[in-house]
Amino acid sequence: MSGNMNLTLKVWRQKNGNDKGQLVNYPVKDVSPDMSFLEMFDVLNEELVQKGDEPIAFDHDCREGICGACSMFIDGRPHGPKEGITTCQLHMRSFKDGDTIVVEPWRAKAFPVVKDLVVDRSAFDRIMASGGFVSVNTGNAQDANNILVSKVDADQAFEAAACIGCGACVATCKNASAMLFVSAKVSQLALLPQGQPERMARVENMVAQMDKEGFGNCTNTGACEVECPKGISLENIARMNRDYLSASLT
Amino acid sequence: MSGSSSFFTSSLGRKYVMGITGIFLITFLIVHAGINALIFIDNTGALFNSAAHFMATNWVIRSMELVLFLGIILHIVQAVILTRQNKQARPQEYAYANANANSLWYSRSMGLLGTLILIFLIIHLGHFWVKARFGIPEGIPEGMNGEHDMFFEMKEVFSNLWVVVVYVLAMVSLAYHLLHGFQSSFQSLGLNHHKYTPAIKKIGIWYSIVISVVFALMPLYVYFFLKN
Structure with missing residues (x-):
């Protein structure tokens, strides 16, 4: 489809609380600008599963901005570059073709990482x-x-x-x-x-x-x-x- | 309910101490800058010297000097403890954090700005206070009325260009420290009200600029216009 984007994600992967963890590059192709950020992760995870890789763990629940589960630190800001929204309300039209997006978990001693982007x-x-x-x-x-x-x-x-x-x-x-x-x-x-x-x-x-x-x-x-x-x-x-x-x- | 010991070691209690000592130091700066400004009114230094003599001999002021040192020390000690706790609260930093998107650089750099001010303060006390009180390394010369000729001493100190540069740069640090610190101290004391807070913020901006400019003008004025 025209208007779709190719992006590079740098996502924090960490097996468990004891693992050191690191940023891993994932190229994602043909991303619709109408997708939510989480839907893009769903698509990426499906690809990972099909390839036999471990999908990226991330918290999500209501997907309408009222549960507060979707904790992602996107491009240096919680819930991404837009203000007044959660990650599930962030759409890919907020990014442009060719962008590299860094995604990390919340970082705090009181919020230990459980796995990948999931924190306790x-x-x-x-x-x-x-x-x-x-x-x-x-x-x-x-x-x-x-x-x-x-x-x-x-x-x-x-x-x-x-x-x-x-x-x-x-x-x-x-x-x-x-x-x-x-x-x-x-x-x-x-x-x-x-x-x-x-x-x-x-x-x-x-x-x-x-x-x-x-x-x-x-x-x-x-x-x-x-x-x-x-x-x-x-x-x-x-x-x-x-x-x-x-x-x-x- | 739980007594005062837990209050002063709690996160909020420590912020109260930071806020109260901060506002106390803010009021001190008004007095200090006011006395400095006397050299702009009377460039013979007689007015400045008699004010300095009063500050050095009046027992109320001398007692407040102890409170002032206590205030500075408390402010620094709490800042060190709070900063250490804050570092411990995030053992692993973000690979990429876009902090400029949501806050001002100087509000995030109070520790650095405060450290620069502390270094300046040590130099500054060495220039005037230690000499006047303890005569180390040598005392302040006496003026015509038998008082310390602080005006003469000031002209001596500010005849060195590097000293003037250090003083002016320190006042830039002070300006940014105050820009955040003034309004922040009110917030820490719980004084945030939609009616008054906009005024507090405006006064804070004016205060920070005026105080720092008055302080910075003194060495510049002396260096360029009042050489011994």
Whole structure:
């Protein structure tokens, strides 16, 4: 088909966590500009399987930008050159014929490589779990209108809750810091009345778990905010810092 | 809840220390640059010398000098610890990272810029502070009122072109360090608000440029116009 592209992929191949790993060149021919980046990998993997080679392992699930699984560091940026999208939403029309594209896994001590482009992000799950539960009254459900939430707070809480835990913030941060993720998870409850009873304990425990997992510290470069597919704001990090100070003082 | 010890060793606690000491050092620079600027008002140096005499003898200022050194040391120690942790958080670097696509080079180079400023600071303290306080290698000559003639000493130091070049380059490092550091310290202290943050960022840019230019103009002015 006309308009199709020939590309060279440099993909990180690593057998397992103990393997050293290396970049391997793969020429891919006749790539449709309408393919998603993951579909191109599907085609490449089919070719590899047909040749009897090991297919490239990569994480993916929903393929519509809401699960956060597709972790690929493409040409030096998480989820590739476009902003506000995940890898599955990246289309090959963002590249041109003859391009060489470097694809690496997220790199952080807290995200060990499992195989090829797949990393273990369960550190995020442990941080979420350390936040604990939200107290709710049992018995009959009360009238929702009894709990007043301002539109501004509701919107900000919703924006924070849009975080899909993909780990792009950690991947792109020069310090592999998880502050944007943790602050979004702290903020989505801190902004709502339902999150108040455990607010202080939650932020303390989540920050403690974040530090324990070996993520780096925030130097406010703002790279995470730029690369976040859901546009999570740095204001969340400031809110987390405030809450953490209050929690430590009380 | 968990006490203060875990606060000060936590990632956020260390950032609080960086932010508070950073803002403290920012206020110090205003005082320092203000006194320096007196040479532009009175080029006989009498005004500058009496200000320097006041700073060297007033007990409040002398006490603050200790706090200042403590602030600088805390800022450096935390920076070293944080940087080491940050390096450990990514044991394997990317083969290719396009960091310029999402952040400014000087926001990523605070450690390097800070190190350059520290090297300058050691040279600078050697030029003036160590001589004035301890008379090493020799004391500052006395002026007409029996005070240290800091103005004379300054003219001596800045008669060397290389010293002037080092001072001016150091002020370029300072400007970039402040450009990121000013607004970053507010963010670390949790002071981010859609109403005030745009103003803080603007003030930070103006502050960084004005302070660094005032400092850099001093050796240039002395070298070209005020030789002993």
